[in-house]
Amino acid sequence: MTWTSVLNFTATSILWIAFACFIVVALRNIIALAQLLVAAWVFMTRVRPSAGARDLWDRYADLSPPISVIAPAYNEELSIVQSVKALLALEYPEHEIIVVNDGSKDDTLGELLRGFDMYETKRTQIALLQKTRILATYRSRRYPNLLVVDKENGRKADAANAGIGFARTPLVCVIDADSIIEPDGLLRAAEPFMYDDDSLVAVGGAIRIANGCTVRGGSLQKVGIAEEMVPRFQIVEYLRAFLMNRVANAHRNTLMLISGAFGLFRRSTLVEMGGYRHDTVGEDLELVVRMHRFMRDNNRKYRIAFVPDIVCWTEAPAALRGLDNQRARWQQGALETLQRHRRMIGNPRYGRIGLIAMPQIVLEDVLGPPAELVGYLVLPAAAILGLLDPMMAIAFFFVSVVFGCALSVGTLVLEEQQLRRTPTAKDLLRVGVAAVIENFGYRQINLWYRLTGFRRYFRKENSWAAVPRVGFTTA
Amino acid sequence: MTLYQSVILGSALSASATIVVFLVLVFRRYLAEKSRAHRDKRDTAITRNYLQRVAGHRVEDFDKWSRGSRRAAISRILPLLRGGERTRLMQIAELDGVLKETLRISHSLKKKTRINAIQSLQRFGSEVCIGRLREMMARDRSQRVRLEAAFALAANRSLPPPRETLNLLRALHRLPTRLDIALLRSAAPIYPDQMVLLLEDDLPPSWRILIIDALGWTDNMGVLDVLRTFADDTNSEIRCAVLRALAKLGHPSAQAWVMSGLSDPNASVRLQAIAAIVGLGIKGAVPELVRLRDDEKLWVRLRAEQALEHFNPDNTEKRTVGTTG
Amino acid sequence: MERMMANIIIADDDPILVEILKFRLEGAGHCVLVARDGEEALAKARAERPDLIVLDSMMPIVAGPEVLAELKDDPELKDVPVVMLTARDGEADIVAALKGGASEYLTKPFIPQELLVRISGLVKGK
Numbered sequence: 037m038t039w040t041s042v043l044n045f046t047a048t049s050i051l052w053i054a055f056a057c058f059i060v061v062a063l064r065n066i067i068a069l070a071q072l073l074v075a076a077w078v079f080m081t082r083v084r085p086s087a088g089a090r091d092l093w094d095r096y097a098d099l100s101p102p103i104s105v106i107a108p109a110y111n112e113e114l115s116i117v118q119s120v121k122a123l124l125a126l127e128y129p130e131h132e133i134i135v136v137n138d139g140s141k142d143d144t145l146g147e148l149l150r151g152f153d154m155y156e157t158k159r160t161q162i163a164l165l166q167k168t169r170i171l172a173t174y175r176s177r178r179y180p181n182l183l184v185v186d187k188e189n190g191r192k193a194d195a196a197n198a199g200i201g202f203a204r205t206p207l208v209c210v211i212d213a214d215s216i217i218e219p220d221g222l223l224r225a226a227e228p229f230m231y232d233d234d235s236l237v238a239v240g241g242a243i244r245i246a247n248g249c250t251v252r253g254g255s256l257q258k259v260g261i262a263e264e265m266v267p268r269f270q271i272v273e274y275l276r277a278f279l280m281n282r283v284a285n286a287h288r289n290t291l292m293l294i295s296g297a298f299g300l301f302r303r304s305t306l307v308e309m310g311g312y313r314h315d316t317v318g319e320d321l322e323l324v325v326r327m328h329r330f331m332r333d334n335n336r337k338y339r340i341a342f343v344p345d346i347v348c349w350t351e352a353p354a355a356l357r358g359l360d361n362q363r364a365r366w367q368q369g370a371l372e373t374l375q376r377h378r379r380m381i382g383n384p385r386y387g388r389i390g391l392i393a394m395p396q397i398v399l400e401d402v403l404g405p406p407a408e409l410v411g412y413l414v415l416p417a418a419a420i421l422g423l424l425d426p427m428m429a430i431a432f433f434f435v436s437v438v439f440g441c442a443l444s445v446g447t448l449v450l451e452e453q454q455l456r457r458t459p460t461a462k463d464l465l466r467v468g469v470a471a472v473i474e475n476f477g478y479r480q481i482n483l484w485y486r487l488t489g490f491r492r493y494f495r496k497e498n499s500w501a502a503v504p505r506v507g508f509t510t511a
Numbered sequence: 512m513t514l515y516q517s518v519i520l521g522s523a524l525s526a527s528a529t530i531v532v533f534l535v536l537v538f539r540r541y542l543a544e545k546s547r548a549h550r551d552k553r554d555t556a557i558t559r560n561y562l563q564r565v566a567g568h569r570v571e572d573f574d575k576w577s578r579g580s581r582r583a584a585i586s587r588i589l590p591l592l593r594g595g596e597r598t599r600l601m602q603i604a605e606l607d608g609v610l611k612e613t614l615r616i617s618h619s620l621k622k623k624t625r626i627n628a629i630q631s632l633q634r635f636g637s638e639v640c641i642g643r644l645r646e647m648m649a650r651d652r653s654q655r656v657r658l659e660a661a662f663a664l665a666a667n668r669s670l671p672p673p674r675e676t677l678n679l680l681r682a683l684h685r686l687p688t689r690l691d692i693a694l695l696r697s698a699a700p701i702y703p704d705q706m707v708l709l710l711e712d713d714l715p716p717s718w719r720i721l722i723i724d725a726l727g728w729t730d731n732m733g734v735l736d737v738l739r740t741f742a743d744d745t746n747s748e749i750r751c752a753v754l755r756a757l758a759k760l761g762h763p764s765a766q767a768w769v770m771s772g773l774s775d776p777n778a779s780v781r782l783q784a785i786a787a788i789v790g791l792g793i794k795g796a797v798p799e800l801v802r803l804r805d806d807e808k809l810w811v812r813l814r815a816e817q818a819l820e821h822f823n824p825d826n827t828e829k830r831t832v833g834t835t836g
Numbered sequence: 837m838e839r840m841m842a843n844i845i846i847a848d849d850d851p852i853l854v855e856i857l858k859f860r861l862e863g864a865g866h867c868v869l870v871a872r873d874g875e876e877a878l879a880k881a882r883a884e885r886p887d888l889i890v891l892d893s894m895m896p897i898v899a900g901p902e903v904l905a906e907l908k909d910d911p912e913l914k915d916v917p918v919v920m921l922t923a924r925d926g927e928a929d930i931v932a933a934l935k936g937g938a939s940e941y942l943t944k945p946f947i948p949q950e951l952l953v954r955i956s957g958l959v960k961g962k
Contacts, residue, residue, distance in 0.1 A: 092690065092693040092697065096697075160809075162813075204813065230688065231690060431515035431516075439526065441530070442530075445526070472530070559859060562859045588856070591856060592946065592947070596947065
């Protein structure tokens with residue numbers, strides 16, 4: 037092989053890589069644009085639940101399905117009493133709060149027992165979904181609708197499963213202990229069940245960032261915008277995720293993720309499915325993907341809905357440190373879920389989930405991040421070396437960054453037009469500025485964090501490799 | 512122009528366009544903030560004006576506000592008041608032509624606007640409003656708007672007879688939802704006889720269950736005899752609905768009947784019977800509930816346990832553990 | 837005159853509601869001060885020593901129940917009767933308000949006449 041042929045080969049491969057990156061990034065953004073348009077259409081034709089329906093619902097309160105709110109708590113002694121008080125005060129005709137103390141090392145349990153005047157009780161667990169041991173259950177003398185389950189330490193998935201096992205209501209709402217639920221969040225999320233003909237199995241809702249908001253006594257007093265830029269960028273990201281992506285996906289019944297911070301599920305379906313899986317860091321994504329698989333495998337008519345109203349607020353990492361870990365974990369979780377359910381990808385048996393939604397996750401979470409990052413390096417390099425049209429490198433930059441601005445700002449337009457939950461014009465402008473500059477640096481840093489997630493995923497794979505690989509060869 | 516050039520141009524144009532739209536929205540928001548004080552002041556003045564007129568004072572300058580702003584103010588006042596003052600306020604507002612404005616927008620081409628008008632009509636609740644709501648429920652081209660009009664009528668306790676309601680909402684061809692249950696329940700006290708007659712129609716079973724359930728909300732003990740004919744129906748869901756209706760009617764003669772539900776072969780009927788016993792407060796059922804603690808079905812055992820706790824709250828074990836940890 | 841004139845602070849962020857209350861209370865011969873949020877309500881209460889405070893449970897900056905708690909902690913204000921305004925179905929709010937030391941509560945929507953009767957009862961009972 038001559039030097040020229042090596043050079044030629046390298047040049048051709050660089051060219052191909054450049055083209056591939058360009059196509060992946062362009063495809064991602066075209067899908068995002070389509071989602072934005074679908075979401076805009078959904079919002080424009082959406083009719084908000086009216087006073088008349090509310091009035092009926094008030095009068096026949098027994099018609100709203102009772103809900104168990106499952107709050108797993110680990111080392112929350114400082115805030116747990118306040119959070120539980122806020123949960124007890126949620127507007128809903130009939131709801132029970134099940135706090136699962138996941139083997140906290142601090143005095144979370146003691147705070148609960150003293151704060152709510154609790155006594156030990158023998159409550160029957162209806163379904164055994166957790167892998168760890170239940171130590172005791174407690175009830176309150178003052179609040180008949182509060183149950184505390186004390187168990188050995190496990191993961192969040194395990195604690196949530198334990199709580200689901202104790203629930204007796206038709207619906208369960210799984211939250212994070214630090215989620216701040218909107219006072220009418222349960223009502224909003226349960227509304228789709230009022231129009232339901234028994235096919236609805238799960239409902240997700242919009243989640244916003246609590247940084248910068250005034251929180252008192254476990255409930256949100258005043259909406260605000262954080263001073264730091266990192267939370268502001270995340271406001272934009274959350275809007276893109278919830279108002280654009282999820283609204284559009286739910287419209288086509290291909291909602292693939294209900295965030296672990298707030299999700300309303302039919303209890304019987306969760307129990308049938310065995311609850312959350314314990315062996316993944318992305319248990320919320322995995323659950324919904326498996327739910328689609330389960331319902332379609334069993335040929336059941338089902339629906340997973342999404343309410344664009346805000347149901348819950350959550351504290352986001354305030355600085356890049358903390359964010360890196362979160363994003364790496366999300367990435368790892370997505371890869372683990374895809375690995376486990378890879379047979380669904382492109383499988384016509386799973387209908388639009390197999391043919392559209394799963395490939396979309398592959399594009400978004402497997403191909404997208406490396407392609408964009410590699411593109412930033414390869415395209416300018418190739419253009420400088422004269423291998424490709426410099427216009428193509430510039431076009432790549434415009435598609436990923438400038439068009440990214442259009443999408444982010446477009447989502448903000450949607451928010452302001454439809455929900456209007458930004459407190460003031462000044463704050464709106466601040467978020468708008470964040471929506472533009474997040475495309476210059478922040479998004480790229482995030483891509484890097486996601487590559488860390490790839491690394492973790494493969495490292496975990498390697499550590500598994502030593503164990504006999506049962507079931508992996510049959511795929 | 513090459514492909515790349517058009518990509519660049521397209522991205523740049525779409526980004527600038529969205530940013531411009533966004534800035535327009537920010538500006539609109541800014542203006543709204545500026546004018547909020549002004550709007551509040553105007554609405555407050557209109558409110559004061561109305562209050563004075565309700566109190567019987569004579570006022571001169573109420574013509575200086577447009578119908579639209581009076582409508583806006585009224586829609587802020589009405590949810591705060593109830594009782595006679597509210598009624599008088601609405602009468603005055605009706606005379607002012609605020610109602611006319613609402614009726615006008617109820618003919619809008621936009622579904623959303625029509626639904627907003629429905630909410631105002633519901634709040635006013637006068638005869639003209641009910642008439643217009645009925646018309647919307649019967650004729651609006653959107654199913655959703657018809658349904659909303661039905662809710663508004665239900666809230667004012669003026670739904671049309673049940674058979675007509677079901678026809679207008681094209682209900683019988685689909686599965687019922689929880690809101691259909693609510694609609695039928697709110698129609699029941701107005702039309703008890705029509706509800707009973709409806710049962711003679713050839714109805715899909717899922718709807719028959721709903722109507723039996725709604726009979727419980729008639730407040731009319733005459734329906735007890737009708738319920739009795741369904742008490743031994745072969746469909747367990749109908750037996751459940753009968754128990755729900757009985758629990759709601761709360762007639763003492765139903766007690767023995769509810770008790771027999773505790774021995775029903777179907778577990779969901781037994782559950783319903785337990786709920787009915789708790790609802791009616793039949794203390795005599797305690798020995799039966801004790802028996803059901805050993806029922807073959809877990810849910811029945813749990814509910815029986817809960818019912819026993821309800822009747823005898825002190826009997827359960829309550830040890831103080833508040834000091835541990 | 838039989839009726840006693842009282843100084844009353846109304847703390848609510850809805851100008852329409854304030855207007856309705858003010859109209860009625862002033863009509864009955866009381867003197868009304870308005871606060872738009874919890875903070876202002878506390879400041880005015882400390883400065884003016886009113887005979888009665890009407891508190892909305894949902895207010896910006898400092899919510900009703902917290903204003904109530906602060907009032908009850910203040911030795912000079914703890915005997916001022918407080919009427920709490922709550923939403924129609926705010927059963928928990930009502931219980932919390934009464935436990936927190938509110939003398940009366942009123943749910944929205946309300947009958948203005950009823951408020952008047954309750955307030956004159958409280959002012960006389962002092």
